[in-house]
Amino acid sequence: MDSFLLYRGSSAETKKSYLFQRDILKDLNLDVLFKTMARGDDFLYQAAKKVMMIPLQTPEEICYRQEIIQDFWDNSTFLDELYECTVKQQREVRIFKEEMEKNRTRSVKKTSEILEKLSFLTQSQKVLTDLRELLKKYRENLHSEGLCGLLDRLTEEPLEELMEKLEDMDFFVSGGEIGYTLQFGGGLKISEARVNYCMSRQEERPKNKQKTLQKLFLKYVKKNTMIYRNNEELATDIERLKELSILQMLAVLQPYLDNVLHFLEQLALEVAFYKGVLNFKTRMWELSISLCQPEPLPGDSNTISFDKLYELTMAIHVQRMPVGNTLSLPDTMLTLITGANQGGKSTFLRSYGIALLLMQCGMPVPAKSFRAPVYRQIFTHFTRREDEHLNSGRLREELKRMSEMVQVAEPGCIFLLNESFASTTEKEGAKIAEGILQAFYEKGISVMMVTHLFQLSRKLYQQKLEGVAFLLAERKQDGTRTYRILPGAPEHTSYGTDLFKVLEDL
């Protein structure tokens, strides 16, 4: 039994997450986004973070999620009911697991474990049935493969039949009857005992009538019946036999129980993610900030184009839509962004990174339109200005970080570099960067880099390599910044002196 609401035919736990999550979270300022999705609910926060930190790998995977989001957006009461049902059950799952954990140290471990398991199984069968009925209720309005498939899978489960068995097994709790076939072996000890049937005192089902008659017959004809109520030792032995029997039944059900636990946990995570996505969409809608459904391209397409792409976390912060950038970069492996300080270069790089990340988890992105390849991994390597290292220490740290990333990088990844290797002299920094970029370029690793390393960008510009694009932060003649990024040749100055002048003027 599987929920598969995040992936067609698999669940999140087998997937590879971003290898440098901490860097991504920090560099792309994602906390703001998670908070918007969670609306104060920690479970939602954790779910959003967990799911979004695993990049989808193909356009098909992305569409699978986009469809589900659409279904939920169109039927928001359905999502609310589903959320109510699964998240409440999530609490039961947690309590059950805690109890099982406690049982390890308990002295009456077995009995309490049996009772917990029976009750959890019974209760979760009810929840699964409720879920199935809920999906049936909305079936007509659902179009996504994911949700329709979930209903199909639930319909195939023998929920009612299992419920009957669980009622039989209640003999252990409420009393009842159990029948065995025995065989005696060496030492005249019971060598094998097989359970033929069991039934709870509370059930009265016609199928057992025949057996009851047979029993009555045996009782009166053969006189092999014994009352054990008053024989304490005998009663203990019988209890043991009954207990072993129920334990074995539970052992048979254990894989199913594990499966149900897993199903419920996965489902809760998945539903929580979608709940977060809808919270986010709703919030953006309230703020009149527009989002679009991105168009994911195959990993080898190398084509990037977007219309009015803006930096999401900044928008959430200022609660209005900032200036967007519109660019089209066909067949681009390496993008170098140069230009004025304070010109919006880092903001642009971050806006692109966030949009990629959102697209790669199936979510809508902050732009009017957005097309980009699906990358295997996103690496962010932003200079850490706040680090109070000496320059040599900082370069060491930067190189170490880069080296760790290179250790795990592969073709089809993208590196977002923000002023990397600026902590040494320009000449040295350029030399280091040149080697790395050259290798990435040849190995099919995409790069988008904000840099002040003029020697580097100039050299690359003059080489006129295919698949290399140059962007420039716009600066007007008078020194004012428009925060727009446009295609343009690298300039030898970043106009840092402009800022200095502003200070002088004061």
Added chain:
Amino acid sequence: MEFNSILFGNHPYKLEKKEPAFFQDLQLDYILRLISNSVRGYHIAPYYYTLPGDREVIEFRQQVLKDLSDEKLFDCIREFCKKVQRSRQLGSYIYQCEETMQKASYHLEAAKCYWEALKKLKKDMGSCFFSSDGMKAFQAYVHRCIEELKARGFEEAIERASDFFAKIRFQLVIEQDSMTITEGEGSGENYLEGLADLVKAEKGAVQASLYDIYPNSLEQSVLESVLIKMLKKSNPDIFRELKSFYENYSEFYSEKILCFEEEVQFYLSFILFARRTEDIGFSLQFPSVSDGDFFGSGLYDLALAWKNGKGYHIVSNEFAYSEKAAFFVVTGPNQGGKTTFARSMGQAVYFAMMGLKGNALTLTVPMFEGLATHFEAEETLLSNSGKLKEEIDRLVPMMQQEKRRQFVILNELFTTATTYDAMIMGKKVMAHFIGRDCYGIYVTHIQELAEESESIVSLVAQLEEGEEEKRTYRILPMKAQGHGYTDSLVKEFELRYEDILRRLG
């Protein structure tokens, strides 16, 4: 050949119960622990404590060991022992339970197990190749045992008694406060299988029946005895065959077979140990017993090899005694491999005298009546004079032994006495043993003891040529030398003339 013992053939013997004094010194206690690890449930130590002291027995054992080294024969004997062991275990339950029917049932199980073991052994041995007198005599004996039991109608009786019971099924219904037991197949329904099908459980992942419900194999549970009583009343016939088997076949074991099962563990344990020794890259080889020749090559310390394990580069040595009884006096640097060499020699002689394979590539040993070793006590709280006394106390009984032709290892005697005294005493001790036709090794720091004579050969632990700090662990015959090896130590501790001048500077 009449079959008596797989360890001593038809020779009379008496097993040593106590660990011999030389065991610890040669680290044979450690090796025996390794050997014993592979056979559980047998007390094999006395076999390893007892030196047969007879050349014929040594050769008898070597033949048996060669036969058993064949994997097929080894497996078949091992399986046989396991079954007999199981049978004995079942049989022992009889003495620990009170209910006659229960005793009878254990007795039957034990008989069944024993009979199967014998029949299987006969069949398996038939397709194995072996040539030793010991194994051949044993095979003949097994055949005889089987024939004797057959003549007593043993096989049919077992079948009658067990078949009947194995076929009967009982129906037990437990209700709130009563239970009912009846004979019969019942509906045949299996609730657990039904459950497993429903949740599509993997086949075979869970047992469909309960076993070992009341796991104490000696006692019936109350439920079991109540059920048996109820059945006795309602179906008395069920127990008739069982009881008659118990009465008619109360004795069926052959003493010699049971003895074989124990004794053959000596070989089985050693073969398993030898295999594991091969696995870590060292080999054990058969030595040969001579009328007087005593030499070997590729000799190494088995305990050292095991302590270091796979991949350890061990230095091996060779040696040769002249034909007359003699002592090797080994001198040389500390940590140079002297003690290791002496220990290796002792181990090799021990294994050869046991009729086992040993820790040398080639080895020829004359018959020795025993081994005697004297190593410095490793840890002691005694004062110097106390230590000397303790040493002499241990030495005296060694020297007073009646035995002649022993192999003697003396390691650093009298270190707490003055060098002169130690030398005098050492010479006397050696002369004593040589006078009793003993061969031996004397490891010492005292050069004067290594003065060669007709019966004393000097060996020296070698250093790398030109590199005084480096030990090679090779032991070669040569005249005992001065203290060259101490230079490196002196240098290391900055105690040379110029060092001391400078430091006092």
